[in-house]
Amino acid sequence: MNQEHFIRTRQADWEKLEQLLTDKKKPARDGNEHDAFPALYRATCHDLALARSRLYSRQLIDRLNQLVTRGHQQLYEARHTPLRAITAYIAGGFAQRVRRQWRFVLASAALFYLPFLMMLGAIQVHPDFVYTVLDGETVRQVESMYNPGSEERIGRTWDRQSDTDLMMFGFYIKNNTGIGFRTFAGGLPAGLGTLFFLIFNGTYIGAVAGHLTQIGYTSTFWSFVAGHSALELNAIVLSGTAGLMLGYAVIAPGRRTRLRALREESRHAVEIMYGTAAMFFLAAMVEAFWSPSPLFPPETKYVVGLIFWVLVLGYFLLGGRNRETG
Secondary structure: HHHHHHHHHHHHHHHHHHHHHHOOOOOOOOHHHHHHHHHHHHHHHHHHHHHHHHHHHHHHHHHHHHHHHHHHHHHHHHOOOOOHHHHHHHHHHHHHHHHHHHHHHHHHHHHHHHHHHHHHHHHHOHHHHHHHOOOOHHHHHHHHHHOOOHHHHOOOOOOOOOHHHHHHHHHHHHHHHHHHHHHHHHHOOHHHHHHHHHHHHHHHHHHHHHHHOOOHHHHHHHHHHHHHHHHOOOOOOOHHHHHHHHHHHHHHHOOHHHHHHHHHHHHHHHHHHHHHHHHHHHHHHHHHHOOOOOOOOOOHHHHHHHHHHHHHHHHHHHHHHHOOOO
C-alpha cells in the first residue's frame, strides 16, 4: 500500500481521534462517544508502526507520533493510578509487550537455548568436551556442589560466606540481575554484546548441566534447578530480547537518526526489562528457599518445576489477550 492510499484509508480515524483529544472531556471516562477512544488510540499506534516500517514521509510519521503521544497521556493518565498501572502491567501488559517483539524473542531464545541443548547433548557423547568450556577447578567445584553424598551443600557456591537462605537469596538476586543487565546493555554496541552473552550463558549452563547429567548427578542437580529454571532462563532470554531491540535500532534506524531510534526503542525495551527484573527476583526466591529444601523428594520438585514452566509460557502466550484488539 502506497502512502497516499494509506492516508486516504486511515484519515477519518485520525481526525476522529484528534477531535476527541481536543475535547475537554476525559475520553477514558466520560460520554458514550468516547467509548471508541481506546480502539482509535490502539489503531493509530498500529498505523504509526506501519508508517515507520514502510518508511513513509517524516511529516506523516511525526503527525502520527504526536497523536499517539497525546493519546497515551490522555488515556493512561485518566485511567490509571500508579497502583492500577502496575496491576495492569502484571495482569497482562508485560505479556503484551513481549508478544509485540516476538521476532526478537525467537531470535534471543534460539541464541540461548540452541547452544545450551547442543552442549548438553555433546557432553553425553564426548564427556571430555566439558573442558572446552569449563576448567578443571570449576568442574571439581560443580561436582562438589551437587555430589549426592553431600546433599547439605547442594545449591551452595564456593564464594558463600553464610549458611543462611536469606544470604543466598541476596546472592542469587545479585548474580541473576547482573547476568540480565549485561545481556540487556550488551545491545548498545550494535547488539554484539547481547549476542555474546546469550551464546556464552547458554553454552556455559549447558556444559554444567551436561557434565552433571553424564556423571550421574541427575537427581541432585535437576531437582534443584527444576523449580526456578522457567523464571530464570526465560528472564535471560527476555533480557536478550531487550538487548537485541537496542542493537537493531542502532543497525537499522530507518529514516530516524540512530540516536532517535535508540531513544524510542529503548523505551519499549525498558518496559520489558521491568518485568524481567521481577522474574529474576522471583527466581531468586525459589532458588534460595524452595530449590535446596530437603523436605520434598525430587519427584515433587520436578512436578512443581513443570507447573512453573506451564504457567510462565501460558502467561506470555495468553496474558492480556482479552484487552487486545484486532
